[in-house]
Amino acid sequence: MSTTELPVNGSAPRRDMPGEIPPLSCEPLLRPGNTNCGGCGMSIGLTWLGRALEDLEQKAHLAIPACCGAVTAGAFPTTSYAMPTVATTFAAAPAVASGLASIRDLNGSEEQVICWAGDGGTYDIGFATLSAAAERNENILYICYDNEIYGNTGGQRSSATPPGARTTTTPHGKSESKKDVMSIMAAHGIPYAATLSVGHPEDFRQKLHTALTTSGMRFLLMHSPCPTGWKSEPAESVQLVRLAVRSGLFPLFEVFGGQRYRINAEPDWADPTEYFRRQRRFRPEEVDLGTTRRWARERFQRLKVLAEAFPA
Amino acid sequence: MPREIVTGNHAAGLALSMAGEANRFARGTAAGIYPITPQTEIVERVAAFPFSKGRVVPVESEHSAMGVTIGASLSGARAFTASSSNGLAYMVENIMVAGFYRLPVVMVAVNRTLGPPWNIWADQGDTLMLRDFPWIQLYAQDNQQVADLTLLAFRLAEDPRVLLPVLVCMDAFIVSHTQMETELPTQEQVDRYLPPLDLPHRMRSDDPKTLGGLVWPDATVSLRKEIHEAFDRVPMVFEECRQEFRDVFGRSPAGAVEAYHTKNAETVLVATATIATTALEVVRSRRAAGERVGLLILRMLRPFPIDQLLEACASASRIGVLDRDYAAGIGGVWAHEIRAALQGTRDDLLVQGYLTGIGGGDVTAERIDEVLVDLGQRELPGPPVWVGLEDPAPVPAAPPPKAPLVPPVPSGVEATP
Ligand SMILES: Cc1ncc(C[n+]2csc(CCOP(=O)(O)OP(=O)(O)O)c2C)c(N)n1
Ligand code: SF4
Ligand SMILES: [Mg+2]
Numbered sequence: 001m002s003t004t005e006l007p008v009n010g011s012a013p014r015r016d017m018p019g020e021i022p023p024l025s026c027e028p029l030l031r032p033g034n035t036n037c038g039g040c041g042m043s044i045g046l047t048w049l050g051r052a053l054e055d056l057e058q059k060a061h062l063a064i065p066a067c068c069g070a071v072t073a074g075a076f077p078t079t080s081y082a083m084p085t086v087a088t089t090f091a092a093a094p095a096v097a098s099g100l101a102s103i104r105d106l107n108g109s110e111e112q113v114i115c116w117a118g119d120g121g122t123y124d125i126g127f128a129t130l131s132a133a134a135e136r137n138e139n140i141l142y143i144c145y146d147n148e149i150y151g152n153t154g155g156q157r158s159s160a161t162p163p164g165a166r167t168t169t170t171p172h173g174k175s176e177s178k179k180d181v182m183s184i185m186a187a188h189g190i191p192y193a194a195t196l197s198v199g200h201p202e203d204f205r206q207k208l209h210t211a212l213t214t215s216g217m218r219f220l221l222m223h224s225p226c227p228t229g230w231k232s233e234p235a236e237s238v239q240l241v242r243l244a245v246r247s248g249l250f251p252l253f254e255v256f257g258g259q260r261y262r263i264n265a266e267p268d269w270a271d272p273t274e275y276f277r278r279q280r281r282f283r284p285e286e287v288d289l290g291t292t293r294r295w296a297r298e299r300f301q302r303l304k305v306l307a308e309a310f311p312a
Numbered sequence: 313m314p315r316e317i318v319t320g321n322h323a324a325g326l327a328l329s330m331a332g333e334a335n336r337f338a339r340g341t342a343a344g345i346y347p348i349t350p351q352t353e354i355v356e357r358v359a360a361f362p363f364s365k366g367r368v369v370p371v372e373s374e375h376s377a378m379g380v381t382i383g384a385s386l387s388g389a390r391a392f393t394a395s396s397s398n399g400l401a402y403m404v405e406n407i408m409v410a411g412f413y414r415l416p417v418v419m420v421a422v423n424r425t426l427g428p429p430w431n432i433w434a435d436q437g438d439t440l441m442l443r444d445f446p447w448i449q450l451y452a453q454d455n456q457q458v459a460d461l462t463l464l465a466f467r468l469a470e471d472p473r474v475l476l477p478v479l480v481c482m483d484a485f486i487v488s489h490t491q492m493e494t495e496l497p498t499q500e501q502v503d504r505y506l507p508p509l510d511l512p513h514r515m516r517s518d519d520p521k522t523l524g525g526l527v528w529p530d531a532t533v534s535l536r537k538e539i540h541e542a543f544d545r546v547p548m549v550f551e552e553c554r555q556e557f558r559d560v561f562g563r564s565p566a567g568a569v570e571a572y573h574t575k576n577a578e579t580v581l582v583a584t585a586t587i588a589t590t591a592l593e594v595v596r597s598r599r600a601a602g603e604r605v606g607l608l609i610l611r612m613l614r615p616f617p618i619d620q621l622l623e624a625c626a627s628a629s630r631i632g633v634l635d636r637d638y639a640a641g642i643g644g645v646w647a648h649e650i651r652a653a654l655q656g657t658r659d660d661l662l663v664q665g666y667l668t669g670i671g672g673g674d675v676t677a678e679r680i681d682e683v684l685v686d687l688g689q690r691e692l693p694g695p696p697v698w699v700g701l702e703d704p705a706p707v708p709a710a711p712p713p714k715a716p717l718v719p720p721v722p723s724g725v726e727a728t729p
Contacts, residue, residue, distance in 0.1 A: 059517045063383070070524075076531050079522035084515040086386055087524030088379065089405045095376035099342055099383020099391065100515065102367040106340040106389075111517050129379065132372035 433672020
């Protein structure tokens, strides 16, 4: 382990001071005893999802495709999910959710239908299904926890894997770039799309609230630290994704109706060296920091232009 | 009950829609739909039906069509879809899920040749590929049977003693696109026949169950065995569903099995779907000429009606099975099933498989006559017979022998180990 301090609290404007967190009055969405690895981003994301549902006094049905999130439940007859949950096939979550949401709406019930899916189920195998559900503007909330890898099958590449990352199927580092799934989802013109970071709790909460109070298709992309796949320290998960936001690698923004943009955190362009160094999936000599930083700045610039020209 | 001249697809689309409509006082109905020739007219009719409490979701693939159907069913709706051939192949993963989740969904399948090369004509290879999934499979002979068996399928699937999905199959074009006078139900009758669905394991907000999490082998065994036991109850429940059908619609729907002239038959032909209709003509005229020939029509593949098969073959010494399908390296699936069913009980029976009308070829009375001539001459069963194949494909020549890598050891010299 390196002794260098991770730059935790940079100068990025903070929308993330949680203040007093009141105790949950209901059972947590993710019960103790789940099978998540220590430091898994899903554990935080699911906990906050449960809390947002409680804040808004909403109920939900979950549709989870094959991914770590399906395993989280643990083995029959116990389950870690405190909400009605169905495991779907890898590519089918948005289709199954469309069926559930259709019958919910026909019966005037109120529960949210939420897909909780990995990047493999979202960017890759389930992409046609997701795109079609977005095109039909199904009344569902789709949350992709993006750990940039196929975690469940032991760490293979996905189209969300960033360039340079070593996975078991890119043993010399991935040579392709990360698919820009946010732009593609926004291009469907869906009511709401936003990125989430478990390093920014208040921003996370606000965007969950927006998503849970919007109807139609909503897409949330959550940067989800995965110590097992990233070969990082579980205790550093949150600092790593914070650094990704600060250095512009993972911008926090919202897109309304595919047209209006809002940027939620201004990067302070912190040096991302430690981000790469603390994850042994990267080899420092294989990551072209100059290109990476230029790419991050250009992409952010593009978002900024959009947010200024078409503000939310 | 109105009599109308309709295609098989029309009958199926109407029966599916009316069954869905009948659930309007419960959780309603939904269908995920996707077109494929020759099934398209079915989903078009479903899409145009004025449901009081229903939603038809036009998705981007068959995989999703079944996905939506699964979701709707999990939410307690009466859910259904239709497909054919490569569409079924694309849907396979979710077809399996509907069975394992014990969802009473109904799917109408128009039997079409699997491709490539592309061929849209009749062949049962597509649905027979699904034979090991937990789905009840029914095969209709004509448009009336399509309408009746589709309605019956919902009643059967939703029976709490069964809770299994049902596949209702018909031959491409010969039934799907051919018009026939058909007695169509009224909505009031369908409402009486199909009571509101109350799926015991539907997802409910007050019951936070997880469906389909991890299971250990012991739980998996129990779940499989429950499916097996549900299948065991199907023949009895199927007969009850037929009786209730008679009470509501005033006529008898087709049975799982029908035997013609098998009482003292020496030779029995076994056929399904439209081939059975032609075979019946042949058997009738042979009987009139004094031959002891019978016909067994099979309309249920799963569960396989072993008892009725044994009964129909009681006096027979040889049976010929007409398969409009081909399982690679094996031959006909129905012949294979029948051999397995008879083994140990009727090892004396000569069972010969005939591949007829593969890829949608016409199976005429003359072809069936050829089968009977072949069957009558046989002393022993042989490999599957390709009926009507005039010019067998030339056998490709074996490749020339390759020069040995290691020179052969000259005789008289001991090889070192
Ligand atoms: C049709 C199909 N293909 C492959 C698999 C195997 N499989 C299960 S989960 C998974 C990867 C999941 O990756 P992702 O969606 O990123 O979720 P994560 O495991 O990272 O949480 C794969 C390949 C499967 N279950 N179904
Ligand atoms: S492998 Fe990664 S995503 Fe999966 S449970 Fe572990 S930390 Fe979470
Ligand atoms: Mg992943």
